[in-house]
Amino acid sequence: MANKDIIPVIVNGAAGKMGREVIKAIAQSPDMQLMGAIDNNPAHQDKDAGELAGLSEPLEVPITNQLEPMLGYVAGERQMSPGVIVDFTHPDGVYDNVRSAIAYGIRPVVGTTGLSTEQLQDLADFADKASTGCLVIPNFSIGMVLLQQAAVTASRYFENVEIIELHHNQKADAPSGTAIQTAQMLAELGKPFNTPLVEETEKITGARGSLADEGIRIHSIRLPGLIAHQEVIFGAAGQIYTLRHDTSDRACYMPGVLLAIRKVLQLKSLVYGLEKIL
Template sequence: MAAPVTIPIVVNGACGKMGREVIKAVAQAEDMTLVGAIDKNPAVQGEDIGEVVGCGPVEVPITADLEAALVMAQSEGLGVMVDFTHPGTVYESVRAAIAYGVRPVVGTTGLSPERLQDLAEFAEKASIGCLIIPNFSIGMVLLQQAAVQAAQYFEHVEIIELHHNQKADAPSGTALQTAQMLQGLKKTYNSPQVEETEKLAGARGSTTADGIRIHSVRLPGLIAHQEVLFGAPGQLYTLRHDTSDRACYMPGVLLAIRRILPLKSLIYGLEQIL
């Protein structure tokens, strides 16, 4: 009897905080096979990624050669690349994966709208599924859906996102996505009540085209947190999501890997595949 076919997985950014969690989750998934672990840190090249992340040997050496790993993942036509790297390199990695026929599942944020559009066009021409997911937490999806409901009744809203101080981009992709979802209601928020003056530039945060203010906090000790505050006379409605362990993202990552196989274009946001 033939062995069941499993999904070949390449993890790009394998030794990062999120990459390590993905390695553990994939190693435990019966329908997935880890075929590549990409990391540029010269100190770990050639080491077994399973030993490095603490889940036991998986016989996959760490390498910096993404293209070679993509060739391995593409061999059975089912390959998926999970990318948790850096805003400065993710665009080239995703284009390379699509070119090799490997489906990218991307958690790295910081892609510009122009580059997202370019990747969407490239994926469609290649008929390759691509998932860009600012946040893999089911709880965050629920928060965003609740925020859209609340925005129908409130005219004033601000977003506060808090992350560890090794996060390179601000505001976070999740905060931007939340603001974009509220913009879908075609409203203008936070109409000025007084003429404001900032004694320090940026004290009131950044402002979207429709008036939503976003504030970014970066501190050691944080992981990933977001508040959406709605205000009206006599009341404050607060939605908050807190992450205490990056393992909370793994059900979303595994779901995205399984759902991407039949896709033929780029999809943005976990809520689109639930």
């Protein structure tokens, strides 16, 4: 395969659980090459990214906390395809990470959730001006895309729905980006849900969950032993219709991540959601 066909990839959040899975997936993809592995955890500095990810052979790519020099290095690589950065970091830093990547002409694939509506719009405007592709994807699982499509179909026939999302207790943001996106997709139907029949009183604040558009409630659970799970529960007289997606291994996200890395090179603007590129 010619060098121009090889996609140079930077993984930001390389020492995290998702980052390690992404490194393994890239190492096994003949059309991609890991060029940089970024992580701010001092315990992992200078370690080989392949060894840290559990590969049998080192990749000779050391973990570093120097994001901008790595963006500049990959941007200057003219013998390969344009560069891509995969970001699985933290809500506090993802906005700045994505802006920096776009400024260097590196295409972001963002799995970190927690970006505000205003931040997403600003990044979309910036990507448009730079004519640089950017993918922001709350969930890379094909199964979750199918669940959301089924939920949109069901929402046409039910007037009451609530969402429960369950994640490991190291997840920093709540509700999850996937749950928020699911609620937004249901709200786009333009009809109100969960019309109250009584005047509710929360004896403990938050007992009824968070309130999204069109009266949709989202409940967040954080426990060790969980990875990522979501239920969309519809109710009507005499029946309950439940849609549920469970993650048992983070490897389930990797086909979506690899697809996004390839697809982002074809884009000139920001696209939100895996379903937009399938």
